Amino acid sequence: MLIGYARVSKADGSQSVALQKDALIEAGVSKKNIYEDHASGKRDDRPGLDACLKALRKGDTLLVWKLDRLGRSLTHLVNLIDDLTKHGVGLRVLTGQGANIDTTTASGKLVFGIFAALAEFERELISERTRAGLAAARARGRRGGRRHTMTPAKIHLAMAAMGKQDTVVTELCRELAITRQTLYRYVSPTGDIRADGKKLLHRKK
Secondary structure, X not given: OEEEEEEEOOOOOOOOOHHHHHHHHHOOOOHHHEEEEEOOXXXXXXXXXXXXXXXXXXXXXXXXXXXHHOOOOHHHHHHHHHHHHXXXXXXXXXXXXXXXXXXXXHHHHHHHHHHHHHHHHHHHHHHHHHHHHHHHHHXXXXXXXXXXXXXXXXXXXXXXXXXXXXXXXXXXXXXXOOOHHHHHHHEOOOOOEOHHHHHHHHHOO
């Protein structure tokens, strides 16, 4: 099944998803299978995307007009696409800089591999800067580091909740006192634990 996702940045009615929806329909997506959001891509609260991800099943393909309609950042995109791939869901981008991405094809997977490599490079740069900053702070007699807002108990609760189709992510984050970005760092949209989640659970043993 083909499932589409469309997003515009403003919710005041000054922007329309009509162009994106027309392109998705032309690509073969049924109107009833198009999910949409009227919100900035940097916002955590995107109920349309949450519903879209929960509706996807193995063998489905997610279609978006442009890659920037889907993710907040390169790292977020890579994690999201990786989750889709692990669950047997393809991704196809119709136009823009990511138009060569179609994870149902060999060439599309190659392009995604390049994106993943760039995301890894970005993470390494951030990690390197963080380590340098902490070393400089320790040299001046200060101790750095941010406490985890996620705990093992919260991870287990999040995994159980995200595995249910009726879970509202915004309400779950509010209940756990974490951001959506933190939630998805440790647990996938389908309730599977991610690498950071495994590290935290192992560290607490």
